[in-house]
Amino acid sequence: MVDEDPQDAPAQELEPTSGDAAGTTSRSPLLRMEGIVKHFPGAKALDGVDLDVLPGEVHCLLGQNGAGKSTLIKVLSGAHQPTAGRILVDDTEVSIPHPVAALGLGVATVYQELDVVDGLTVAENIYLGHELASGGFTQRREAARRTREILRRLGHPEISPHREVGQLPAAGKQIVSMARALSHDARVIVMDEPSAVLDSGEVDNLFRVVRELTTQGVAIVYISHRMEEIRAIGDRITVLKDGRTVGRNLPAHTPTRELITLMTGRTVEYAFPQRPGVAGDAPVVLDVQGLSLAGAFEDVSLQVRAGEVVGLAGLVGSGRSEILETIYGARKQTAGTVAVSDKRLRPGSVPAAVAAGVGLCPEERKSQGLVLDEAVYRNITLSTFARTARGGWLDERTERREAREQAEALDLRPRDVDRAIRTLSGGNQQKAVLARWLVHGCDVLLLDEPTRGVDVGARSELYALVRALADAGTAVLVVSSEIPEVLGLADRVHVVSDGRVVHQAPAQDIDEHGVLDLVMEGSAA
Numbered sequence: 001m002v003d004e005d006p007q008d009a010p011a012q013e014l015e016p017t018s019g020d021a022a023g024t025t026s027r028s029p030l031l032r033m034e035g036i037v038k039h040f041p042g043a044k045a046l047d048g049v050d051l052d053v054l055p056g057e058v059h060c061l062l063g064q065n066g067a068g069k070s071t072l073i074k075v076l077s078g079a080h081q082p083t084a085g086r087i088l089v090d091d092t093e094v095s096i097p098h099p100v101a102a103l104g105l106g107v108a109t110v111y112q113e114l115d116v117v118d119g120l121t122v123a124e125n126i127y128l129g130h131e132l133a134s135g136g137f138t139q140r141r142e143a144a145r146r147t148r149e150i151l152r153r154l155g156h157p158e159i160s161p162h163r164e165v166g167q168l169p170a171a172g173k174q175i176v177s178m179a180r181a182l183s184h185d186a187r188v189i190v191m192d193e194p195s196a197v198l199d200s201g202e203v204d205n206l207f208r209v210v211r212e213l214t215t216q217g218v219a220i221v222y223i224s225h226r227m228e229e230i231r232a233i234g235d236r237i238t239v240l241k242d243g244r245t246v247g248r249n250l251p252a253h254t255p256t257r258e259l260i261t262l263m264t265g266r267t268v269e270y271a272f273p274q275r276p277g278v279a280g281d282a283p284v285v286l287d288v289q290g291l292s293l294a295g296a297f298e299d300v301s302l303q304v305r306a307g308e309v310v311g312l313a314g315l316v317g318s319g320r321s322e323i324l325e326t327i328y329g330a331r332k333q334t335a336g337t338v339a340v341s342d343k344r345l346r347p348g349s350v351p352a353a354v355a356a357g358v359g360l361c362p363e364e365r366k367s368q369g370l371v372l373d374e375a376v377y378r379n380i381t382l383s384t385f386a387r388t389a390r391g392g393w394l395d396e397r398t399e400r401r402e403a404r405e406q407a408e409a410l411d412l413r414p415r416d417v418d419r420a421i422r423t424l425s426g427g428n429q430q431k432a433v434l435a436r437w438l439v440h441g442c443d444v445l446l447l448d449e450p451t452r453g454v455d456v457g458a459r460s461e462l463y464a465l466v467r468a469l470a471d472a473g474t475a476v477l478v479v480s481s482e483i484p485e486v487l488g489l490a491d492r493v494h495v496v497s498d499g500r501v502v503h504q505a506p507a508q509d510i511d512e513h514g515v516l517d518l519v520m521e522g523s524a525a
Contacts, residue, residue: 030055030219031188036085038071045071047243058220060230063240064263066413066425077109078102108181112193116173118166123147125165126180150179154209171202190221196452207233227256272488273467278308285475286444291336296322297499304475311490312479313515319499320479324446328360329353359437363448369433377403377417379432383440406435427454447478483512
């Protein structure tokens with residue numbers, strides 16, 4: 001399955017000259033990062049990274065979780081200071097001591113976890129921290145006028161500057177984040193997994209906005225694990241592995257297998273584990289009947305047997321996540337029942353669900369699944385405090401031991417369970433959430449977007465882990481925006497559209513085209 005590459009193999013490189021993959025003429029990079037090194041106590045996150053970005057191009061940054069992408073972004077944004085190396089803008093070496101300095105240089109970042117303030121208006125968010133003022137008074141009318149101009153530039157004149165950001169969908173909040181970047185006259189915009197919360201139509205609009213920005217000379221550093229996006233929007237690719245640049249200025253049409261080999265140091269067969277099939281007489285572990293939540297979904301009935309993986313397929317906003325949250329007790333249903341092993345759960349009670357053996361890995365891991373300032377081990381043992389406590393005090397030795405066992409089993413990187421979990425990459429944070437339920441030992445595992453923000457090299461590991469849990473008797477209910485993922489991982493699939501289950505079938509009896517046709521009411525045909 002694997003062919004090992006030498007650890008210190010030189011980076012593959014295509015120099016950005018006339019006729020390269022970006023279709024650009026020879027010109028100087030707008031941004032250049034040379035030999036960037038970043039040390040943390042006990043770890044070297046970056047070990048000589050090189051990156052150069054041309055004006056008006058989309059430069060894609062790839063790498064496994066933990067490869068150093070997030071650290072590199074934070075160095076560029078001024079959140080971290082490099083241990084060594086230099087950064088040049090317009091061929092002039094610059095210092096970026098803090099995020100305000102980065103914005104002053106025209107470098108802005110749109111993070112995966114959107115950093116908008118829901119209680120403020122669109123205009124207030126866009127000019128947050130650099131408010132327009134005269135004589136000590138905020139110029140609200142001028143801020144609204146400039147906001148309208150920026151939103152028109154982004155192709156969204158329908159968004160009102162006076163609307164509260166909390167009322168916008170995820171795609172609208174992302175536009176606000178991009179507008180904030182443009183309000184600083186950004187010349188380089190870093191986009192970290194920008195499509196993670198978007199459906200297919202919203203992704204198409206994102207691409208339109210990106211293309212419009214590049215025609216205006218703005219350079220985009222685009223981070224994504226979705227290869228189809230790289231093909232659609234990218235010009236060149238830089239690949240990181242273990243804090244080093246292993247592929248530099250590669251064309252966007254570089255074969256996926258070659259990119260994965262660079263990212264992992266080995267050839268990876270990106271495949272779903274075999275489905276052994278579930279016996280028809282296997283006991284029903286999760287039984288949902290007539291479940292409804294006003295305004296979100298209605299009359300959902302499904303069963304998951306021991307050892308079975310059932311998938312919920314549908315578009316963002318179809319009600320899939322709300323179904324999982326209601327089963328878990330995080331929302332109180334307006335009708336219907338949820339039972340685990342023939343025992344009905346108390347509506348709207350997370351403790352009752354957890355006590356019955358139900359675990360949830362939520363879509364928004366940072367806001368819903370993790371205590372970011374706590375240690376990794378404490379996040380892993382959150383659901384087992386009662387078991388690890390001794391005389392009313394937490395037994396930290398037991399917590400650490402159990403956390404280390406799971407960190408080893410899941411290949412958590414780095415293995416230091418005492419470090420704050422916010423310092424881990426997104427994929428490793430997701431592994432920690434999953435490890436929590438492995439420590440707890442659950443009969444029903446609810447997975448909401450389990451591979452969101454997880455690189456292609458690690459996905460196969462997660463798929464194999466989910467299948468291993470099912471083979472051990474766990475009933476798994478999984479939601480994913482990626483239809484091939486649902487079809488490849490699940491034994492049976494329920495298609496959800498506008499809050500209703502419109503079809504159910506064995507996974508092998510339905511294809512991606514069929515699912516899209518169902519959720520889009522035939523328009524895919």
